[in-house]
Amino acid sequence: MLKRGVPGLWDILSPCKQPTNLARHAYEALSSNSNGFRGLRAGIDASIWFVQAGTNMDGSNPEFRNLFLRCNVLLHLGILPVFVFDGPKRPKIKRNKRVVGHSHPFERWIEQCAEAFGFETRKAPGEAEAELAEMNRRGEIDVVFTSDGDTLLFGATSVVKDWSKAISTKDAAQPFSPDFYHASTIFRTLNLTDVRIAFLATLSGGDYDTSGVVGVGPKLSKPLATEFGFAERLEAISQRGSDIGELAQLREDVKAELATNKSGKLGKEERCRRGKI
Numbered sequence: 001m002l003k004r005g006v007p008g009l010w011d012i013l014s015p016c017k018q019p020t021n022l023a024r025h026a027y028e029a030l031s032s033n034s035n036g037f038r039g040l041r042a043g044i045d046a047s048i049w050f051v052q053a054g055t056n057m058d059g060s061n062p063e064f065r066n067l068f069l070r071c072n073v074l075l076h077l078g079i080l081p082v083f084v085f086d087g088p089k090r091p092k093i094k095r096n097k098r099v100v101g102h103s104h105p106f107e108r109w110i111e112q113c114a115e116a117f118g119f120e121t122r123k124a125p126g127e128a129e130a131e132l133a134e135m136n137r138r139g140e141i142d143v144v145f146t147s148d149g150d151t152l153l154f155g156a157t158s159v160v161k162d163w164s165k166a167i168s169t170k171d172a173a174q175p176f177s178p179d180f181y182h183a184s185t186i187f188r189t190l191n192l193t194d195v196r197i198a199f200l201a202t203l204s205g206g207d208y209d210t211s212g213v214v215g216v217g218p219k220l221s222k223p224l225a226t227e228f229g230f231a232e233r234l235e236a237i238s239q240r241g242s243d244i245g246e247l248a249q250l251r252e253d254v255k256a257e258l259a260t261n262k263s264g265k266l267g268k269e270e271r272c273r274r275g276k277i
Contacts, residue, residue, distance in 0.1 A: 006201040008218030009149040010161065016186045017179035022163070025180075026077045035142055039080040042160070043132040043141040046083045046121075048148065050106045064109055070164075071117045082120045082141055083110055089126035130154045143180070153201055155194040157183045191226045199224070199231035216258070220266065227265045230254055 029040035049067070074081050085107055114121050124131030132144045133154035144151045145163040152159055159181045186192050192200075203221040205212030216224070225231050230250065237246050257263065 006149055006153065006197070006218070007205055009152075009197070009200070012200075012218055012222055013149070013152075013181060013186060013190070013192075016181055016189050017161070018182070018185070019177040020160075020180045021177045022079075022160075023077055026079050029142060030078045035139070037080055039078045040143070041080045041082065041141045042074075042163075043082050043084060043135055043144045045128045045132060045144075045146055045148065045151075046085045046107065046110050047104070047128060048146065049083075049110060050104050063106065064113070067109060067113050071113055071119065074119075075117055080119070081114075081145070082122060082135070083114055084122050084124050084128040084131050084135075085110075086128045087124040087126050087131075090124075091127070127154075132156065149197075152181065152183065152186070153194060153197045155183075190222075192222075193231075195235050196225040196231040199234060202234075220258075223265050224254065224257070227263065228253075228257060 026040040029035070030038055035041055049070075071081075111121050122131070129146070129148060129150045132141070132146075133151050133156040135141045136144055136151075136156045136158060143158045143160050144156045145160050147161060147164070149159075149161075161179045161181065162176075163178045183194070200218070200221040201212075203213050203216045203224060204218045212221075230253070233246075233250050237243055237250070257266065
């Protein structure tokens with residue numbers, strides 16, 4: 001399986017996961033009808049389905065069969081998916097590889113299958129993950145189904161991880177409870193916001209810079225993101241427009257904390273050489 005997102009992020013967020021019976025959650029969404037759609041409205045990054053389409057290659061037309069069976073389970077559960085595709089403004093380089101400019105061959109299959117089931121599809125301006133996060137914030141979808149934590153980095157408020165197991169026909173006899181992650185719980189438990197997760201990704205690496213800062217992994221990135229206001233300072237600089245002087249001062253402040261651990265919040269063994277940043 002292709003590695004996606006920020007390395008170690010799900011481990012950091014593990015205290016916040018809430019295993020939830022997907023069928024029961026979908027039924028409660030249908031019963032309450034709080035969103036006005038009479039069902040659990042879930043956003044799906046279609047590119048993840050591209051990757052997973054070929055995992056079971058038995059029989060004829062296995063990719064389309066798997067797609068059809070997945071959609072059938074979603075319909076049975078009362079889940080209303082919105083498949084979102086990457087758009088023309090997506091980054092040209094991702095995970096150190098050039099992104100193919102044309103549409104994935106499987107995209108048309110998903111569109112046709114979604115239309116047959118009465119499901120919605122949408123083309124994002126750029127990254128599907130970013131569009132799903134924005135839709136989640138606006139209340140257009142209740143949750144984001146994903147295996148990629150980047151949706152939280154982009155500001156999603158409710159994410160379901162390992163959702164594919166819950167809708168696998170192989171697991172139909174054994175109800176599966178995927179992990180739900182809520183932004184409010186993550187902030188309350190770990191003091192992490194989307195801005196701080198983005199700063200954590202800047203340090204430890206992610207889809208757009210896989211190396212991050214040498215010697216600064218997820219364990220060290222978390223206190224740097226949450227304890228010193230570094231993330232908020234970087235966001236403020238970004239919003240005002242890059243200021244070389246302010247960026248240089250921020251870099252020096254991070255380097256100083258890494259070199260000295262003056263605050264004592266990094267742990268005795270969690271240090272990095274001064275020259276790495």
